Amino acid sequence: MKHIVIFAFLMLSFLASAQQQVEKWKVIEVILNGPNNGNPFVENNISAVFTTAGHSDTIAGFYDGNGKYKVRFSPAIEGKWTYQTISNVKALNGKKGAFVCTPALKENHGPVVVKDTFHFAYADGKPHFSFGTTCYAWVHQGDSLANLTLKTLSNGYFNKMRMCIFPKDYDWNKNEPELYPFEGKPLKDWDYTRFNPAYFRNIEKRIQQLDSMGIEADLIVFHPYDRWGFKDMGMAVNEFYIKYIIARFAAFKNVWWSMANEYDFMNSLKTEDWDKIIRLFAENDPYNRLRGIHNGAKWYDHTNPLLTHASIQNEDTYKAKELRKKYKKPVVYDECRYEGNVPWSWGNLTPQEMINKFWRGITNGGFAGHGETYVMEDPVKWPSESDDILWWSKGGVLRGQSAERIKFAKGIVEQSPGQLSPYPLFFDWAPFSAVAYKDEYILAYLNLDQPKSAFINTLPKNTSYKADIIDTWNMTITPVEGELKGTVLIQLPQKPGIVIRFIKSNSK
Numbered sequence: 001m002k003h004i005v006i007f008a009f010l011m012l013s014f015l016a017s018a019q020q021q022v023e024k025w026k027v028i029e030v031i032l033n034g035p036n037n038g039n040p041f042v043e044n045n046i047s048a049v050f051t052t053a054g055h056s057d058t059i060a061g062f063y064d065g066n067g068k069y070k071v072r073f074s075p076a077i078e079g080k081w082t083y084q085t086i087s088n089v090k091a092l093n094g095k096k097g098a099f100v101c102t103p104a105l106k107e108n109h110g111p112v113v114v115k116d117t118f119h120f121a122y123a124d125g126k127p128h129f130s131f132g133t134t135c136y137a138w139v140h141q142g143d144s145l146a147n148l149t150l151k152t153l154s155n156g157y158f159n160k161m162r163m164c165i166f167p168k169d170y171d172w173n174k175n176e177p178e179l180y181p182f183e184g185k186p187l188k189d190w191d192y193t194r195f196n197p198a199y200f201r202n203i204e205k206r207i208q209q210l211d212s213m214g215i216e217a218d219l220i221v222f223h224p225y226d227r228w229g230f231k232d233m234g235m236a237v238n239e240f241y242i243k244y245i246i247a248r249f250a251a252f253k254n255v256w257w258s259m260a261n262e263y264d265f266m267n268s269l270k271t272e273d274w275d276k277i278i279r280l281f282a283e284n285d286p287y288n289r290l291r292g293i294h295n296g297a298k299w300y301d302h303t304n305p306l307l308t309h310a311s312i313q314n315e316d317t318y319k320a321k322e323l324r325k326k327y328k329k330p331v332v333y334d335e336c337r338y339e340g341n342v343p344w345s346w347g348n349l350t351p352q353e354m355i356n357k358f359w360r361g362i363t364n365g366g367f368a369g370h371g372e373t374y375v376m377e378d379p380v381k382w383p384s385e386s387d388d389i390l391w392w393s394k395g396g397v398l399r400g401q402s403a404e405r406i407k408f409a410k411g412i413v414e415q416s417p418g419q420l421s422p423y424p425l426f427f428d429w430a431p432f433s434a435v436a437y438k439d440e441y442i443l444a445y446l447n448l449d450q451p452k453s454a455f456i457n458t459l460p461k462n463t464s465y466k467a468d469i470i471d472t473w474n475m476t477i478t479p480v481e482g483e484l485k486g487t488v489l490i491q492l493p494q495k496p497g498i499v500i501r502f503i504k505s506n507s508k
Contacts, residue, residue: 020099025110025123027251028073028099030083034092036067042193044069046087052077059286062247065197072251074287075101076123111253112216112290114308118324118365119419127419130332130367131410132160132218136261137168138395139206140177149395150209157403158370159410160216162258162334165203165245169227172375173393181230188229192237200248211254218256219249224265232268235276242280250285257281257289258311262296274300282306294334302327317357318433320366321422331366338392339400340373347373347392351401355472355497356448358409363433363445365422370406374399408475412501416441426458439463442502450494457487463504470499
């Protein structure tokens with residue numbers, strides 16, 4: 001009898017160790033073989049109910065071609081889970097299984113969510129400060145250039161990437177993609193009832209590569225810069241496409257949804273259509289990933305409660321404080337013009353002004369986004385045929401000077417012990433700005449002004465601070481001697497782009 005008990009124990013231990021496991025917030029796939037005759041994208045459906053103690057999630061699946069059906073799930077609760085599939089196809093219906101959700105490892109903080117109305121944080125509570133960039137069509141350029149883009153990103157400049165799901169047609173972006181989202185023939189002979197799974201597999205590969213570097217994938221669902229007809233598919237096809245990309249991509253924890261790049265330039269869609277598109281994501285995404293909509297000339301009404309944050313195209317990043325009050329949600333200037341030398345005004349900022357826009361956004365309670373548009377030949381020539389790989393369109397390498405300084409700013413901000421909010425620091429009535437975590441960590445920015453000193457009379461009188469003079473361009477940090485409190489006069493190096501940082505040292 002003793003031997004039987006020992007054998008049973010060993011068998012249970014073996015089964016437990018052999019049981020499928022997935023780390024919290026990562027992805028488990030249920031993969032089933034089924035029919036590939038007819039049109040599986042339209043005729044067949046699959047979903048699964050995932051259950052743990054006192055909780056269940058119903059997750060829609062998708063057809064991945066070649067008779068493969070998949071349901072992707074990202075568990076947020078540790079412990080044992082079971083699942084059962086639901087399908088109109090007998091061979092796919094009622095399939096059962098189980099897995100264990102294990103604790104998140106050190107570098108896995110979960111998806112980014114809205115925290116305390118105006119801020120972002122990871123699911124484990126760690127603050128997320130958005131330092132984004134734009135590479136609209138990098139996923140459509142093939143492995144060689146995409147791998148170079150990933151190598152550039154590995155330097156840690158950014159933690160969010162804006163990128164188009166559909167290919168893009170615009171200046172310096174005229175090459176054909178290697179893959180197309182639907183079956184058919186370019187340029188416009190598409191069967192909108194049949195997706196090309198290889199196209200979407202390529203995108204999800206890039207999403208996962210970004211996630212491995214701690215970078216959020218801000219997926220642009222629609223855009224107007226198109227020669228293939230994808231901007232004019234009609235709302236029925238749009239809904240079909242939206243449900244498919246939710247089923248494929250939503251389980252990846254670093255996914256954000258951007259309804260459009262410059263939504264108001266897509267003439268075939270009216271405001272009520274965009275309202276419906278936003279609602280489709282809110283109703284069908286089981287993980288409630290972040291949702292925004294990016295404007296051209298006309299801003300969308302970001303008070304829409306189904307939008308999680310305000311995604312803004314505007315260069316006035318210092319107005320973030322006003323927009324926070326207006327929209328009651330995080331404000332991200334995803335496009336505040338780009339560093340570069342192209343003939344268009346949106347793409348010829350100096351690197352100094354790019355950094356200025358970042359710091360003005362940061363110290364007014366918002367977030368800013370980077371982009372780079374350098375043409376290395378004569379910029380007055382109509383898009384150079386010999387050098388059309390601009391970071392903003394295709395990725396590759398960064399040629400400008402702002403990225404390293406954005407990385408520096410990111411490091412300064414991430415040293416805060418918590419979320420940063422506008423702080424009423426008084427500077428001789430000058431239009432300077434400051435943010436703080438409570439009264440413990442304060443960042444005050446003096447714009448591109450170059451004062452010899454800063455007179456400040458609003459530091460808490462019962463609190464002492466250590467102060468640093470931060471040169472945002474030269475990327476230096478110089479401590480101020482002694483401890484400060486109450487009214488202080490700080491001598492400055494008389495250079496543009498200075499930040500004064502106050503770190504609480506003690507209380508009396």
